[in-house]
Amino acid sequence: MELFLECLPCVLRQALEAAKLSTDDEALQKQMIAEVLGILGRYEAFNSAPEIVREFHRVLKARTGAADPYAAIKQRDLETAIRLLPELKRQLSQKDDRLYWALKAAATGNVLDSAIGLTIDMSRFDAEFEKPFAVCDIGVFQQRLENAKSLMVIGDNTGETVFDGLLLEQFPGLRLTYAVRSAPVINDATAEEAVASGLDRYAEIISTGCDIPGVLLEECGGEFLKRFREADIVISKGQGNYETLSECPRDIFFLLKAKCPIMAKVQGVSLNDFVFRYSAGTNPRK
Numbered sequence: 001m002e003l004f005l006e007c008l009p010c011v012l013r014q015a016l017e018a019a020k021l022s023t024d025d026e027a028l029q030k031q032m033i034a035e036v037l038g039i040l041g042r043y044e045a046f047n048s049a050p051e052i053v054r055e056f057h058r059v060l061k062a063r064t065g066a067a068d069p070y071a072a073i074k075q076r077d078l079e080t081a082i083r084l085l086p087e088l089k090r091q092l093s094q095k096d097d098r099l100y101w102a103l104k105a106a107a108t109g110n111v112l113d114s115a116i117g118l119t120i121d122m123s124r125f126d127a128e129f130e131k132p133f134a135v136c137d138i139g140v141f142q143q144r145l146e147n148a149k150s151l152m153v154i155g156d157n158t159g160e161t162v163f164d165g166l167l168l169e170q171f172p173g174l175r176l177t178y179a180v181r182s183a184p185v186i187n188d189a190t191a192e193e194a195v196a197s198g199l200d201r202y203a204e205i206i207s208t209g210c211d212i213p214g215v216l217l218e219e220c221g222g223e224f225l226k227r228f229r230e231a232d233i234v235i236s237k238g239q240g241n242y243e244t245l246s247e248c249p250r251d252i253f254f255l256l257k258a259k260c261p262i263m264a265k266v267q268g269v270s271l272n273d274f275v276f277r278y279s280a281g282t283n284p285r286k
Helices: 007-022 026-040 049-064 071-093 098-111 122-130 138-145 160-168 191-196 222-230 239-245 261-267
Strands: 150-154 175-180 204-207 233-237 252-257 274-279
Touching: 007 026, 007 049, 026 049, 049 239, 071 098, 071 122, 071 160, 071 191, 098 122, 098 138, 098 160, 098 233, 098 252, 098 274, 138 233, 138 274, 150 160, 150 222, 160 175, 160 233, 175 191, 175 222, 191 204, 204 222, 233 239, 239 252
Parallel strands: 150 175, 150 233, 175 204, 233 252
Antiparallel strands: 252 274
16 A cells, blocks of 8 residues: 555654653653654655654664553553453354454454554444444455465454454364564554463464564565465454555455545545455465
């Protein structure tokens, strides 16, 4: 997905937020933001917003030594998701189409996104869960499941990882892989948060091998690339993964919430709509 000019103010907001989480030293915050403005001035050198985000997070870590500025935020979101899980399981047990609603539960968990804002209103979680997908290619998904032996989920934010377990448990007969970031960036999940979410009960957790809030295949590790290419089905979660994988050669199911006007426009949906979209890729499988 191309980098839109409208993405730049959002990236700057994220940078200021991350700077304040990294240090209380106002002079250092100003120095880091000046460097970020220099990065934004070179925006044409980047192919996507996640690449810029990764760049300024490297600056912040180098200047402050804060390896994981969002650690407390991630812990809060993880605890929130664990608290909500029993009620969500109860609701899911009352649904006829378990697969559809497990997908919806995993998508609804995407509201736990500190990249959009540090304050999250969870009072509307039930309403978000009941809101139908604006785009739902579950028919294609069910067809692919008929002959599938392996499935990979590429995770996104910490917290929603807890709800991803509800999706993974729908595939007891498949070899499951759950891919995470190689190092902390924003509130994205690493292997540590995936294990804390209980996902190791369902899937083998591996790292993509790159520290971008998305997936740059040219930077990914060999193990991830092998699993990614060989998996019969790949589910990619969240906007950052979509931004970096939307032009991927292989077929992918994208599961996300359109949280900004640009993503809504790209998806052809309204702001805050949920999407489960199949992309055949540039080199679709036979």
